[in-house]
Amino acid sequence: MGAEVAGMFANVDFWAAVLRTGTPLVFGTLGVLLCERAGVLNLGIEGIMVAGALAGWLTVYAGGSLWAGVAAAACAGLAFGLLHGLLTVGLALSQHVAGLGITLLATSLSYYAYRVGFPTSTRPPTIVPFAEMTWLPVPVLSAQTPLTLLALVLVPLLALVLARTPLGLAWRMVGENPAAAEGQGLSVLRLRIGAVATGSALMGVGGAFLTLSAFNAFYFNMVNGRGWICIALVVFAGWKPGRALAGALLFAFFDALQLRLSQAGGGVVPYQVYLMLPYLLSILALVAVARHAMAPQALMRPWRRGER
Amino acid sequence: MKETVLRVAGVSKRFGRIKANEDISLTLGRGEVLALLGENGAGKSTLVSILFGHYVADAGTVEVFGTVLPPGDPAAALRAGIGMVHQHFTLADNLTVLDNVMLGTEPLWRPFSRRTRARAQLVEIGRRFGLVVDPDARVGALSVGERQRVEILKALYRDVRILILDEPTAVLTPQESEALFATLRGLVAGGLSIVFISHKLDEVLRVSQRVAVLRAGRLVTIVDVAEATKERLAEWMVGRALPRVTMRAHQRGDSACALEHVSVTGGASAALRDVSLKLHGGEVTGIAGVSGNGQSTLADLLCGLRAPDAGTVTLNGVALRADPRAWIDARVARIPEDRGAVGLIGDLPVWENAISEHYRRPFASAGLVRRSAARAHARRVIERFDVRGGGLDTPARALSGGNQQKLILGRALGGGAAQPDDFVPVLIVANQPTWGLDVGSVGYVHQRLIDACARGAAVLLISDDLDEVLALSDRVAVMHGGRLTPARPAAEWTRNALGLAMAGAGELDAA
Amino acid sequence: MRLEARGRVAPGALIGAPFVAIAFTLLVTAALVAWAGAPVGRTYALIFAGGFGSRFAWSETLTRATPLILTGLAAAVAFRARLWNIGAEGQLYAGALAAVAVGGLREGTAAAWPAAVLFPAMLVAAMAAGALLLVVPTLMRTHLRVDEVVTTLLLNFVVLLFVSMMLDGPMKDPAALGWPQSVALRDDLALGKLIDRTRVHTGLVYATGAAFLLAFVMRSTTFGFEVRAAGANPRAAAFAGVPVDRTLFLVAALSGGLAGLAGAIEVAGRTGYVTLDMSPGYGYTGIAIAMLAGLHPVGVVAAALFVAGVLVGADSMSRDLAVPTYIADVIVAVALLSMLVATLFARYRLRLR
16 A cells, blocks of 8 residues: 555645645635634634625626635635624623634635525536636645635745734734724724724635635535634644644645545445544644644733723 | 922812812922832822822922923923833833834824934933933843833933922832932932832832821821931821830641742743742741742642642642632632732622622522622621721722722632631731821721631732831742742841842752 | 723623513524515514414424433533534434443343433433533643633544444444444333323433532522632632632533433433434533523523523424425524523623724
């Protein structure tokens, strides 16, 4: 089997699959990262990705262009992000509970809306998704859609924004010490809500990748824990965009690997074991980095202005 | 009369039932240092928080250079030229000095920060005013004095015209304070106006031109320093005779607690290095020092929160486990540094907090809390230690700071026994026991400590406040960089020697 | 925008908050129902009738509430200690699987004990399985500083895959014709019927009993004090001598155990075997129920009845009207969020400056 595995690594298709599997995770992880760098945990991601998946697909199904679908997904994410921001930043509610509530709300609303529109369809209606960029002369990349390219561009962009712009500095500051930001005349409220809304928009696009690029229809349970994985990946990445990309791709690598292995395994080991691997590896990765994790100092700390 | 740069007119502010500020009006002239004097809780911090837009006043206006500031808007205060150095620094430890200084000084939507130019400007300002800090250092790696410099640089970088300093010397050694005063003189000479908040009379007389005295939220008077004396200021500030701590003659007893060559490894501020100390019954041992030099680690050791990495800690000759319950059972009364975060569980009611150190013994049997006995004990604690502002079922967080501290004292000194009067702790560990309390509560806490000491308890008093340490202690030791000087009788220390030891100069002698 | 604590919290405001929240919820969902083109009044009437309107409706609601009470309690006790157990779903499945492993494999002949012995053994096994699934992430938190939110969430997926593996393999029911279904529990281990000719089983007694027991434990025992203290302020609790890590460990065992028990009770009271769809998210819904109940154990019973009624009622309503059953999940989600906001406004007032 060693030769088989070696052959697989030499195979362009394998690496294309890795990049494809990793793309929604890159969007989601960047989104979580932005929220958390500004001090807000966003457990709404799982539901926001569902909402993004539906909004994107629905827009295209209703006759919009693919990019209009992406924009719609971003708007859906933005809307739920604003709600999460209002609850956790404006009203300083528990970030854990509000986030889970958002996931519950976004998921159930999406499913409800889908069922209202398509009550009995046994076969989910389809759209024509993004095409692969076969015109690109780069081997693995040419098998991807423009959304993957967007994700890859967003990584250095977010890193640059955080490290080199006044807005990025302000976002980092409200995640480290909101009192300091307020003392310098910045609105913690607006900055944090802005970060959560922007991050959630990215999550929405991550969800839309599933319906507009990876598949061509909306399925129930299609997000299937990807959002939670992103939360873990951000810890693993030490809240750094570059390492978030690496983490997402590493996870996707194991996901693609388990798929090939279970095909090659010939049924000796139950396929469920392979499916478990990515989740178990995520937990192991968390254990490995937890001791040295440098979380933003004000993460999960609600900020109440003028409280005493 | 000099040009008026700041005018406060009729400012009032309430928090719940407490009137923090009531109809306060005052002015600040150009190039003037105005001191805001008042005891803790007099409303000084509230007033400057309103000036700076952290709080919104219920009534009244703030006028800067003739323009009324919009309420509740720090950005507007900054634009108007007000800068503020908080008592608790508002810096992000994980970011660099330059990051902290630059924050909010550029338009948010500018695509790139002009860091090179900002760095040069910061270095230039630092040189001009003698405030030298490495712009690329991580703030978490700086000393307390350096952090304060960063805070002042933050304001100067914005070219403020009015600088508010909230208790700036609280965390400094006497020598560092001198350096700060020199800097302030330079700033004033350059046309800056300063509001200087303090409750220390000597400082106020030295630094300021005029003094505004606050008491219980009201402005008592504003006087020129030339017309003020220490005694008059004290009278205005307190408004009544100071509660005097009556020192009872007490006899030095046997050694109750001993630390021998104790070391704790850890972060720079957490470490202890080869500390030896004996605490005797009937004696107050004071630990002076700038906070963050290992005092909290020392307190943690003696509260049973951590074990030494090397050396021994014994109580009456017995080495105890690092378990708070073992220390409580051994009759150690513990008063933690941070009332809100460590001393009390704010969401739980007063009665549960009053017995929280004794919830297993004696106030429970077979795993069930003996509710009526526990409540009866809590009621006694409240009465004997004069805890006001709430009943047994009030959440502890609703109490004022002074009453919270009395509750903690009552819990620790009242013991778990049926009669609190009979209870004499072996050792009292009091870490910053009067921080942030009003004068009345300070006197009360001091009296309780002295009384317990007179009845034979050994008292360890850790405090940033040199005056407090000198006033109460029989012997004093100074902590710096995790090392402790030998404890010497309080009378043998001069202020200068203490200051030098606090800055670490004493280490040469010890070596 | 800023929050200001109200000087005094009117007790009426705290009691009124849930009603305001529910009223708001009904308003929001009414808009969604209208959007689906259905008559709003009739939809609500049908949901209510389907959930609470008849003996049959009540029996279905009570049956559905049984596991929800237990998962609600699991979340309530854990959240009270600020232990974020989001893994009740997986713990429920683990409990169900353990119950069948003890009381069903080879028709229970592996342990050919009388039912009087095997039944408690089955419950203990289920609780132990659920507890283990939460104890491990809790130990990882207290000793390795790994956030339990993520680990318990991810473990849900692992457990479900593990159940799927068992149903394909060692615990497969050979008579099930390819359906992924476990062997059945031994007949004499099934829970009795509480009400004749309905599906309501004695599991409801276990669940409500657990709620009242837990309420007593939280209020009147030293352990209850430890849980509340460790949750409200772990540093202060540790300072006062509360063994915080040990308390979290015990809370984890208790919380996971309750969720595991929910699985066993479902198997013994309703299904008789394990399938991959035996829980429509009871574990997640339990979190919403605990929050609706303000983490109070007895409140959990009431909240579970409400949620179960809505779920059952929506099922029956959607047979008559073109309103998808997902409206029930929307109601629960909106109720949860508006409840959080309503209780906040009972304690704070909002100032827009």
